[in-house]
Amino acid sequence: MKKQINVVGAVLIRDGAALAAQRSRTMSLPGLWEFPGGKVEFGETPQDALAREIQEELLCTVSVGERVEATTHEYEFGVVTLTTYYATIVDGDPRLTEHADLRWIPLTDLYSVDWAPADIPTVDRILGGLA
Numbered sequence: 001m002k003k004q005i006n007v008v009g010a011v012l013i014r015d016g017a018a019l020a021a022q023r024s025r026t027m028s029l030p031g032l033w034e035f036p037g038g039k040v041e042f043g044e045t046p047q048d049a050l051a052r053e054i055q056e057e058l059l060c061t062v063s064v065g066e067r068v069e070a071t072t073h074e075y076e077f078g079v080v081t082l083t084t085y086y087a088t089i090v091d092g093d094p095r096l097t098e099h100a101d102l103r104w105i106p107l108t109d110l111y112s113v114d115w116a117p118a119d120i121p122t123v124d125r126i127l128g129g130l131a
């Protein structure tokens, strides 16, 4: 049976653009774009995990809000359940640490990057919510 991986991602929206992070060559799913975040550790709430991951990888503090979407996708290396939340930056500015790139993508261009497959329902939901 494949490994089950619980992952949380942050949907940060500012001035009509969403923050996307490109996975680096040394990560799984290299080159694909994702919502910053990571794996939920034992004993953590998804919200705590998300705030911790954003602090670690973007070096800023967020307040986690409403859930956007939850989706399960089977990759070669395991089954990822990705839950995304709207989040707001309360301190600091996102900085590039472990990803290949960070980009504020205008919502009108959100489909222009190559998202990790598990993220597509979140992108659909964000854009659907605007309609």
Ligand SMILES: Nc1nc2c([nH]c(=O)n2[C@H]2C[C@H](O)[C@@H](COP(=O)(O)OP(=O)(O)OP(=O)(O)O)O2)c(=O)[nH]1
Pocket: 005, 007, 008, 009, 026, 027, 028, 029, 033, 034, 035, 036, 037, 038, 039, 080, 082, 116, 117, 118, 119
């Ligand atoms: N953080 C994040 N991960 C995602 C998203 N969509 C998606 O399929 N994933 C996958 C990529 C990874 O396999 C896993 C998250 O693990 P992680 O962010 O802790 O990545 P990691 O670098 O520690 O993982 P690994 O390369 O060591 O396997 O979920 C997303 O929007 N955000």
